[in-house]
Amino acid sequence: MSSSSTAPAARPPIRDALVAAAFRLFLDRGYEQTTVDDIVALAGVGRRSFFRYFPSKEDVVFPDHEGCLAEMTAFLAASGPEHEPVRRVCDAARLVLRMYAENPAFSVQRYRITRRVPGLRAHELSVVRRYERALAAYLRDRFAGRPDGTLRADVIAAAVVAAHNNALRSWLRADGAGDPGAAVDHALDHVQRTYARTADAPAAAVWAGPDGSGAAGRDEDVVVLVSRRDAPLWRVVRELESVLDRS
């Protein structure tokens, strides 16, 4: 799911040269000690070229996020009613992983630099927040008019981002070894299992009997029953009957 099935958009060579020069200098002498003038000198271009591609020194560290955000927004905008919304935002999150996985060495380098520089961490947080808002905006639209629609949209968007980043960070900390796609799929499946069943239906509440033997909760059209495995079957059925009003 995370592997790149389409070629990345062509990027101007000057832009790539600026990114390469910036990272070389950040690693050699440190991020704070590197100026935009140093970067353009090493890349052999003028100062104006830098600001044509990047609003600030922070942005050269995250050169592909704007493109990825645009891709995610377009992906979500192209959704239809046939798309289960929680699955859809999980698929949207996989676009971010794909960007990181396309260039493991660069992603690992950036992760190391970002962890060391507070200003870059703050910048990265604002980028992550923009992804989360894009996911939440889509879900708010899908859940519009439903009870707790914006609440559920915000919570699910945050859960998707947290799950994605949990797997992504593990991979980056392991120096990009292994398959990040499998780890992210596992993490996102966890979120989907939690939310996909109830997100599109009226909220279903789950209770447990006081002795843990089992109990059932009802809602408009979904019944959720939680039971200990060792509870007697007759008790579980009786609980179920009472909730279904069939006793």
Add this chain to the structure above:
Amino acid sequence: MSSSSTAPAARPPIRDALVAAAFRLFLDRGYEQTTVDDIVALAGVGRRSFFRYFPSKEDVVFPDHEGCLAEMTAFLAASGPEHEPVRRVCDAARLVLRMYAENPAFSVQRYRITRRVPGLRAHELSVVRRYERALAAYLRDRFAGRPDGTLRADVIAAAVVAAHNNALRSWLRADGAGDPGAAVDHALDHVQRTYARTADAPAAAVWAGPDGSGAAGRDEDVVVLVSRRDAPLWRVVRELESVLDRS
């Protein structure tokens, strides 16, 4: 739950005077146009006094977060095995709400300024992230050694923060009208209902039958069954039996 049951710690009057002067100037002439020198002049204190209390101009906007973070960390550190972990992090999040609710006028003012100034929004994101990390660290400890322990810890911490902030922001956007405690309680209950049942038990998977009639998932010692209300009872029981290996 969100009302203040204990008096806030005494704060030095100079600190309060600096905050009051800063907000007055931010509202009158804008945040970017206000310098630390302007603030200390209006407060009638020296420049060194400012930096005794605040590392930077950003921090004067969020004067109570450091104290609240310390309070949250102490609250979580004082937890025992008797505390259900998801409930505990929800209660920890209520400490943040209490700080906002203690001074509605100030909180609403700050919200308006923060929304207008990108640098302040970035600073606020980093503060929110620190709360989230504190919650996640506690949950990682509680879930240590369990399958997907760190994943679930990170996801639940993010869900708690998102739910809390959803309710908090609604209240701030409504100019601090109404009871923010009730709204935050409602939002956090939503997270607790989603996670508290399974968070402390082995992960319980939920499936639905291909025709939506109902299906059951099994785990070590918990069975979760999801069914449409209109499914025939005999089918639901048969599904349940097959999962419980009692057929």
